[in-house]
Amino acid sequence: MRYSRLFGRTAKTAPHDADSANARLLAQGGFVDQLMAGVYTFLPLGLRVLHKVKNIIREEMNAVGGQEILMPAILPKEPWEKTGRWSDPGPEVMFQFKGRGGADMGLGWTHEEIVTPLAKQFIRSYKDLPFSVYQIQDKFRNEPRAKSGLLRGREFSMKDMYSFHKDEADLVQYYDKVRDAYLRVFERCGLHALVVEASGGAFSKYSHEFQTLTDSGEDIVYYCGKCEYAQNREISEYKAGDTCPKCGGTMKEGKAIEIGNIFKLMTRFSAAFDVGYTDADGAKKPVLMGCYGIGPSRVVGTVAEIHHDEKGLIWPKSVAPFQVHLVMLTAKEETATAKVRETAYRLEQELESAGIEVLFDDREEVRAGEKFADADLIGNPLRLVVSEKTLAQSSVEWKPRMSSEAALVPLAEVVAKCREFLAA
């Protein structure tokens, strides 16, 4: 992609209402544009990151047998009345409205009320269990205080998975498998998550949240510095300095961002929709359910929150919008500039032919300092510079975003070295 043609621009100043690092950096870097409080457009750079996060999630959900479906966003009132959630939490959370003819509808903020009767159609006997289905979709919440950029929005992307089981042992086994898959998702996105015990509601002792420690987090968690056993403050039996009940280490207090949660729903929804199955012995039994959520846009916001410095974003390789940020610096003389141009455009081609994603800053009217500042702000993992000076040594300047050191790499070795760097 040529930077001169890229839709979206870096901005020298942050939006006046940016209340968090991710809101500020993602807007300044040209990743997102705020349409209204808590509602964002993803520009090409931001959408590339979002797609990569979604694909990592998709791969890991498929790996645990999740089957992808896509449920609607506009939902009829009836199934929500069956569970009581049309009125509680009702419009506090759900955007509700009437369609033509007066039918009540609402926008999906979760989909138990839809997936449970859907699954019911396909469950007869124990042989149909277990299974799990998931979707990746924008969800909506009538938030009173949308804030913190992508962290708490009124429209946000969500991967929600629902699993169906014949008994609690089977549910617990799958629940643990998904927990591990979640940890893989976050690790692949460059986030270290604590598995935090949280309120389990009426049917389970605990649910589990995935929390990333950061001073900009809204949640407070107590966690063991040694084994990472953790509880959300809302239910915690511990305080900082207490002895960890699991390993004898010391509990600490920390701020954190919740980036996922998993929940044993047990029969909460299968009972509401009368979803049962016939067991091997002929007995009718209720189906047990689990649900599992990750917000891809919130993950993007959290990665931005965690991985940046004073100059800008520092994307992990796995989710960076582009792998290489190629900068061309024209020379004073036209002959030298022609050589720089010829080399830079050829290098762009060679990298792309090698399957490497390149954002090529081909602008000629922009000063070197501004181009470097833009590269740092956007935060792709590797910056390459082609200039008269580097070409004097038949080389390219090589600087990973994480490093403050630049080096010269011979032109002939650049593609191979990029491959090696990106695979590391």
Next chain:
Amino acid sequence: MRYSRLFGRTAKTAPHDADSANARLLAQGGFVDQLMAGVYTFLPLGLRVLHKVKNIIREEMNAVGGQEILMPAILPKEPWEKTGRWSDPGPEVMFQFKGRGGADMGLGWTHEEIVTPLAKQFIRSYKDLPFSVYQIQDKFRNEPRAKSGLLRGREFSMKDMYSFHKDEADLVQYYDKVRDAYLRVFERCGLHALVVEASGGAFSKYSHEFQTLTDSGEDIVYYCGKCEYAQNREISEYKAGDTCPKCGGTMKEGKAIEIGNIFKLMTRFSAAFDVGYTDADGAKKPVLMGCYGIGPSRVVGTVAEIHHDEKGLIWPKSVAPFQVHLVMLTAKEETATAKVRETAYRLEQELESAGIEVLFDDREEVRAGEKFADADLIGNPLRLVVSEKTLAQSSVEWKPRMSSEAALVPLAEVVAKCREFLAA
């Protein structure tokens, strides 16, 4: 994918309210599930088709320089007031509601009101033009009479692209380029589209619709049987039997489904949002716009409408949910069955290792006739059968969905022959 684990099932009977072939076949085949009138869940089979259609569109839009973005679905009232569309067509088309605090919002049914002020931020001079951005997203229409399965929904997927130009010549040139890209999209999806002149609104003589001829279409078009010059009845100066004004052929009347449209917006929206640029001569000029829509879910419905027979769907290879439908038929004796099983599971593996998408009907309790009926209903391009009979000749039964003839293919040649068939 093992059919025994697939979420969604074929049904022997059609939904009672299925008013079209696509509604009937997509529901019976286990591709979609209707949640309410005009609102569908995509089950795994249907979502695979939808993803393939979206990816074909994405490739062709990228090829004409479109940059993918993602705008929100919930939209504030203000920009719609600027163009007058908050009240006209207003709630006739747009679902409108209030968020907490009383702010008016609506669900996006098109995005000129959002993309135009967004683009304005990035346009200063003629050097910033032209460009085009697109998104693939669910859109919403407050339809009074949602009907015809995926053809007219209240929630439906849409690819909407918007282009920005310095003058009409540049707009026209890009418009023609997109028209050709659209024809490639439809051709790749197995649809032949007529480019049909339709009302251009206040600013252009014509817009263009892409219409696929079929008796189940809702639109009436007049078209030349020879050169395919065509007009929508709504504006047509011709009737059946007239002489084609372009080539002297004969105009015919036909029913058709609209699967896309392109529109020269000229300054309709750039004027409303005061989007101009500074030209090379320093003059301030208005930006011209074009817009370009294809509904991926409507394309899926249209493909189903066009490509089926009395037994079921007949997917083009490019968008079929799976490439190969592998059927295993157990034998009477357990020894023979063990050999069938061993061969079928191994073949599934070999095909998948070769990058071929396989739906493997591994059910053992289901009769052969039912399995064949399911394969015909689902409509993958190629059916392979492993049974005691085929193994007696070290072969697999080979039957393309399009053909009524089955043949035997030696086991050792199956993978290579599949590759050849799918590439053809």
